[in-house]
Amino acid sequence: MLTAKIEFYEMKKERKNEANVPNLRFKEFDGEWKYTFLSDLGDFIGGGTPSSSNSNFWKGSIPWVSSSDLEENNIQSIKISRFITEEAINKSSTKFCEGPLVLIVSRVGVGKVAYSNESICTSQDFTNIVNFKCNGLFLSYFLSVEMKNSASSIQGTSIKGISSSEIKSKKLFIPNDEEQQKIAFFLSLIDKRITTQSKIIEELKSLKMAVNENIFKQNLSFKVEDEGHYKEWKVLKLREISKIYDGTHQTPNYVNNGIPFYSVEHLTADKFTNTKYISNQVFEKENIRVKLERGDILMTKIGNIGLAKYIDWNVKASFYVSLALIKKSDNINNEYLCYFMNSSFFQSELWKRTIHVAFPQKINLGEIGECNVMVPSQPEQLKIATLLKSLNDKLKLEIILLKRFKNQKQYLLSNLFI
Numbered sequence: 001m002l003t004a005k006i007e008f009y010e011m012k013k014e015r016k017n018e019a020n021v022p023n024l025r026f027k028e029f030d031g032e033w034k035y036t037f038l039s040d041l042g043d044f045i046g047g048g049t050p051s052s053s054n055s056n057f058w059k060g061s062i063p064w065v066s067s068s069d070l071e072e073n074n075i076q077s078i079k080i081s082r083f084i085t086e087e088a089i090n091k092s093s094t095k096f097c098e099g100p101l102v103l104i105v106s107r108v109g110v111g112k113v114a115y116s117n118e119s120i121c122t123s124q125d126f127t128n129i130v131n132f133k134c135n136g137l138f139l140s141y142f143l144s145v146e147m148k149n150s151a152s153s154i155q156g157t158s159i160k161g162i163s164s165s166e167i168k169s170k171k172l173f174i175p176n177d178e179e180q181q182k183i184a185f186f187l188s189l190i191d192k193r194i195t196t197q198s199k200i201i202e203e204l205k206s207l208k209m210a211v212n213e214n215i216f217k218q219n220l221s222f223k224v225e226d227e228g229h230y231k232e233w234k235v236l237k238l239r240e241i242s243k244i245y246d247g248t249h250q251t252p253n254y255v256n257n258g259i260p261f262y263s264v265e266h267l268t269a270d271k272f273t274n275t276k277y278i279s280n281q282v283f284e285k286e287n288i289r290v291k292l293e294r295g296d297i298l299m300t301k302i303g304n305i306g307l308a309k310y311i312d313w314n315v316k317a318s319f320y321v322s323l324a325l326i327k328k329s330d331n332i333n334n335e336y337l338c339y340f341m342n343s344s345f346f347q348s349e350l351w352k353r354t355i356h357v358a359f360p361q362k363i364n365l366g367e368i369g370e371c372n373v374m375v376p377s378q379p380e381q382l383k384i385a386t387l388l389k390s391l392n393d394k395l396k397l398e399i400i401l402l403k404r405f406k407n408q409k410q411y412l413l414s415n416l417f418i
Contacts, residue, residue, distance in 0.1 A: 019032060020032040020033050020035065020173055020418060021033060021418070022415060022416050022417055022418050023415040023416075024412065024415040024416050025179075025416075026179070026182055026183075029175065029176075029178075029179045029182075033173035033174055033175045033418055034173065034174055034175070035171070035172075035173055036171070036172060036173075036174060037168070037169065037170070037171055037172075038129075038143075038167060038168055038169070038170040038171075038172060039168035039169065040133065041129070041132060041133050041134050041139060041174075042102070042129040042130060042131050042132045042133060042134075042139075043129070043130050043131045044127060044128065044129055044164060044167075044168060045095050045097055045101075045127075045128045045129075045130060046093075046095070046124070046126070046127060046128070046164060047094065047095070047121070047122035047123050047124050047125060047126035047127075047128065048092055048093030048094035048095065048121075048123070048124050049092065049093075049094065049123050049124050050064075050084055050088035050089075050091070050092040050094055051088075051091070051092065054088070056085065056087075057084055057085055057087065057088035057091075057092075058082055058083070058084060058085075058088075059083075059085065060083050060084045060085030060086065060087075060088065061083055061085075062083055062084050062085065062086065062089070062096065062120070062121055063080045063083060063118060063119075063120040063121070064080070064082045064083060064084045064094075064120065064121045064122070064123070065078055065080060065103065065114075065116075065120050065121070065122045065123065065126070066082075066122075066123040066125065067105045067107075067108055067109035067112060067123065067125045067126070068109070069081065070103070070105065070109075070112045070113075070114045071114075072112075073191070073194050073195075073198075073406065073409075074191045074194060074195050075113055075114050075115050075140050075141065075144055075191070076114070076115050076116075076137075076188065076191060077114075077191075077195065078103075078114050078116055078120075080120070084121060089121060093124070094121050094122075095121065096119065096120075096121055097119060097120055097121065097122065097128050097130055098119045098130060099116050099117050099118045099119045099120065099130075100115065100116060100117045100130075100132070100136045101115075101116055101120075101128050101129060101130045101136070102114070102115055102128065102129040102132075102136055102139055102140050102143065103115075103116060103122060103126050103128055104126060104127045104128070104129070104143060104147060104167060105125050105126060105147075105161075106125065106126065106127040106161050106162045106163065106164060106167060107124065107125040107126075107161035108125050108161065109125060110147070110150070110151045110161045110162055111147045111148045111150065111151030112147070113140055113143045113144040113147050114140070115136060115137050115140035125161075127164045127167050134174055134177075134180060135177065135180035135181050135184050137184035137185075137188060138174070138180035138181070138183055138184040140184075141183070141184060141187050141413065141416075141417075142172060142174075142417050144413065145413050145414070145417055146170060146172070147162075150162055150166075172418070173417075173418040183416055186412075187409070187412065187413070187416070190405065190408065190409045190412070191409070193405050194402065194405045194406060194409065197398065197401055197402045197405055198402060200398050201395065201398050201399060201402060204391070204394060204395045204398060205395065207391065208388070208391045208392065208395060211387070211388070211391060212339065212342075212343055212388060213343065213344060215384055215387075215388075216340065216343050216344075216345050216374060218233065221380075222380050222383045222384070224379075230376060230377045230379065230380040231376075231377050233374050233375060233376045234374075234375045235372050235373070235374055235375070236372070236373055236375050237369060237370055237371070237372065237373070238326070238368060238369050238370070238371050238372075238373050239369030239370065240331075241329060241331045241332045241337070241373060241375070242326045242327050242328070242329045242331065242332065242334075242337070243326075243327045243329070244324060244325065244326055244327070244365055244368055244369050245289075245290040245324070245325040245327070245365075246301065246321050246323065246324050246325070246365050247262075247263075247290075247318065247319035247320045247321045247322070247323050247325070248286055248318065248319070248320060248321060249321045251320075252278045252282050252318075253278070253279075253282070254276045254277060254278060255277050255278065255279050256277065257277055258277035258278055258279050258280060258283070259277060259278050259279070259280055259282075259283040259316060259317060259318060260272065260275040260276075260277060260316070260317040260318075261275055261276045261277060261278045261317065261318050261319065261320065262275060262298065262317055262318070262319040262320065262323060263319065263320040263322055263323065264300045264302065264303055264304060264320075264322045264323065267298060267299075267300050267307050267309050267323070268300070268304055268307060270309070272313075272317075275317075278318060282318070283316075283317075283318050286318045287318070290325060292311065292315050292317055292318065292319060292325060293311070293315065293327075293328065294311055294312065294313060294314050294315055295310075295311065295312075295328035295334050296311045296315075296325055296326065296327055296328050296334065297309065297310055297311065297325070297326040297328075297334055297337060297338045297341065298311065298319065298323050298324070298325060298326075299323065299324045299325075299326060299341060299368070300322065300323060300324075301322060301323060301324045301362060301363050301365070301368065302321070302322040302360055302361075302362045302363075303322065303360040303361065303362075305350055305354055305361060305362070305363055306341070306342075306346075306347050306350045306351075307342070308326075308338050308341040308342050309338070310334065310335050310338035312335075324365060324368055326341075332373075332375060332378075332381065333378060333381040333382055333385055335385040335389065336376075336381035336382070336384055336385040337373065339384070339385060339388045340373060340374060345374065346371060346372075346373065349371035349372055350363060350368070350371060353367035353368070353370060353371065354367075
């Protein structure tokens with residue numbers, strides 16, 4: 001299992017009076033970097049696209065890459081899903097590029113960069129660099145920063161991409177071969193960590209989903225020590241278990257500072273700190289009708305229907321009509337109930353009762369109350385909630401680690417190059 005700590009090589013901050021050096025360097029290197037043009041660092045080959053009308057062209061063995069095949073966070077990860085024939089190459093503008101090569105998306109999806117050791121063909125969206133006169137992986141990481149900056153500068157304009165001539169004319173500073181290799185190697189290690197961490201997260205998501213579904217299918221069950229299984233589950237209407245409310249039907253007058261006001265986007269983003277605010281007077285008036293408390297559940301009921309959130313913090317807030325409030329109750333463990341509400345079983349109940357012809361689609365409060373809930377004994381509810389919470393907490397931790405790795409990479413990309 002990966003941890004949050006990455007063992008960095010020792011780097012040093014360069015003195016401000018030194019020119020043409022990056023902010024961060026490995027301790028064994030010094031001296032200025034060499035100034036050059038990108039056109040001097042390799043040969044440029046454009047991509048092309050075979051005729052889509054000839055289906056036989058796509059039944060070959062030569063890898064063909066489009067801009068959608070490039071992974072956003074790892075320049076060495078290319079998902080090759082199509083292969084073309086030699087005949088397709090001969091009868092089109094497509095050129096075979098012998099690896100290794102750097103791929104730059106210069107048209108649709110401008111800003112992506114990838115590095116390939118494999119010989120491939122690319123779509124017309126690419127400008128490719130072969131026959132490097134520097135470390136190709138180092139060049140790829142440098143260009144991943146440069147092209148992203150270029151892509152940001154043309155957003156909102158009528159320009160659809162960056163021309164090959166513009167790419168060739170870019171100026172850059174490069175260190176000696178040994179420093180290039182070390183920078184490239186170090187960044188590739190971080191990329192591998194990010195890729196591995198992403199896989200860990202996907203595997204945890206799959207495990208969480210499988211455990212969730214099997215628990216509510218009762219394929220997995222808990223036992224009472226020395227007594228066998230818990231009692232059989234009951235099926236009750238949600239309205240028989242908890243009281244259900246919706247939020248205010250009136251859009252309030254917002255203030256700069258005051259009481260937080262929740263709506264659908266706070267549940268979908270799972271962020272409740274950045275909200276609009278209402279005055280304390282408006283809040284107190286709404287609080288008379290319905291009070292949001294720790295242990296309650298909020299659920300989206302308009303637009304993105306059915307996302308439930310257990311309130312596990314001391315809350316002082318009001319909420320909009322787009323949300324339903326399921327009050328905490330002695331009849332059920334609300335943390336268990338929230339996990340059940342997010343399961344496919346409850347979601348299918350909501351789907352049957354949703355008004356799909358409405359725009360945006362919605363579900364009425366009364367229909368939410370008619371949804372069936374599977375209710376184990378209270379001790380088993382607690383065990384289920386504890387297990388699912390542990391998986392959820394583990395997933396959140398791994399996501400935090402992934403963000404940390406990505407932030408570390410971004411910091412290095414911003415400081416290891418000139």
